[in-house]
Amino acid sequence: MSNKGEEPEEGSEPESVDPFGLARAFQPLTDYYRSIFADLLRPMVETYMSTTRIGETIGRRLAEAAGVNAMLRETFEPLHEHFREYWRGVFETLGSLKDAIYPPNLRAATPSVEEFEQLLLEEGIPLMWVPGPKIVRALLDAPDAIGRRRAIGRRWKGIVSDCEAVIADVDHPDLKDARGFGLDCVSALRDGHSNPAQALAANLLDSLMRAHFDEPDRRKLTSNKKGKAKFDLNDYEVRVALTFAPVWYAHAEYWPKNGDPIPHVFGRHPSAHGVSRTQYSRINAVYALMLVTSVLKFFDVELER
Incomplete structure (x- = not known):
C-alpha cells in the first residue's frame, strides 16, 4: 500500500469505470x-x-x-x-x-425480471457470463433458494470449468494479473483447496472493485446495510445492474464487534473477518469464484482498449 500523500507514478493509475454511464452495450x-x-x-x-x-x-x-x-x-x-x-x-x-x-450463457434461458430479482438480489447468485447455460436452466427450474444452492453444490465441478473458460478468455492488458489470480482460484478449488480458493476470490473481488471504480461509486455498489434501501437496478445500465447486484448482496453488513452471527452464505466481510467452518465451505468458494469471474469479465468487456 502506498504511503499517505504519495503521488502515483505517471501512467500507473488504473482505468476507472463509471457505472452510471456505461451504455456502450446498447x-x-x-x-x-x-x-x-x-x-x-x-x-x-x-x-x-x-x-x-x-x-x-x-x-x-x-x-x-x-x-x-x-x-x-x-x-x-x-x-x-x-x-x-x-x-x-x-x-x-x-x-x-x-x-x-445478455452474455452467451443467458441467451437461451432469457430469465424474466422476477427471476433476475430473486436470484441476483435475494440470493446473490451471479448469472452474468457464468454459470453455463445448462446450469442456468437448472437454477431457474429449481423450486426455491435451497434447491438452487443444492444445485450449485451438486454441479460445482461444471461451474468451476465454466469459470475457467470465461477467465481464460479475458485478454484486457490491465487485467493480466487479475486473470492469473482468477485461474489460481480455479486450480485451488479443483484440487480440493476450497478455503484458500474462497479467501483469494473474496480478496480479488475487493481488489478489482477498488482498482476500477472510484471510491463513491464503489461504495454505492457495495453498501448493503441493515435497514437501508436495497440495491436499485434502475440506477444503472442493464449490464451493470445485472453484474453488480450479487456483488451488493455479497457485501451484506457484518460486524463481529456487534455480535453479528456468521452467515452460512458467501459474504465478502465474513470471509475476511469471520473465518470459520460456518462461512468457509466448498459451495461458498464456488459462489465467490462465480462472482469474481462475472466481475472480471465485465471489466474485460467494458474497459477501453
Whole structure:
C-alpha cells in the first residue's frame, strides 16, 4: 500500500469505470429507436413490462429483447413494398438487442425480471457470463433458494470449468494479473483447496472493485446495510445492474464487534473477518469464484482498449 500523500507514478493509475454511464452495450441502438418509435413502442413495451419494483429501466429493456421485434414485424409487415427493405433493417437491428444485453450463457434461458430479482438480489447468485447455460436452466427450474444452492453444490465441478473458460478468455492488458489470480482460484478449488480458493476470490473481488471504480461509486455498489434501501437496478445500465447486484448482496453488513452471527452464505466481510467452518465451505468458494469471474469479465468487456 502506498504511503499517505504519495503521488502515483505517471501512467500507473488504473482505468476507472463509471457505472452510471456505461451504455456502450446498447445505448446507440436505444437512442436510434427512441427517436423513431418513441410513441409507438411505449404502449407495446408497457404491455409486456413487469410490475415488480425493478420497474421501467430493466423491465422495458428485457421486454424489448424478448418480444418487441416480433410485435413490430406484425405491425409493419403490411406496409407498401417501398418501405419493406427499410423496416427489415430496423427489425434486424432490434433483434440484436437481446445479444447486446445478455452474455452467451443467458441467451437461451432469457430469465424474466422476477427471476433476475430473486436470484441476483435475494440470493446473490451471479448469472452474468457464468454459470453455463445448462446450469442456468437448472437454477431457474429449481423450486426455491435451497434447491438452487443444492444445485450449485451438486454441479460445482461444471461451474468451476465454466469459470475457467470465461477467465481464460479475458485478454484486457490491465487485467493480466487479475486473470492469473482468477485461474489460481480455479486450480485451488479443483484440487480440493476450497478455503484458500474462497479467501483469494473474496480478496480479488475487493481488489478489482477498488482498482476500477472510484471510491463513491464503489461504495454505492457495495453498501448493503441493515435497514437501508436495497440495491436499485434502475440506477444503472442493464449490464451493470445485472453484474453488480450479487456483488451488493455479497457485501451484506457484518460486524463481529456487534455480535453479528456468521452467515452460512458467501459474504465478502465474513470471509475476511469471520473465518470459520460456518462461512468457509466448498459451495461458498464456488459462489465467490462465480462472482469474481462475472466481475472480471465485465471489466474485460467494458474497459477501453
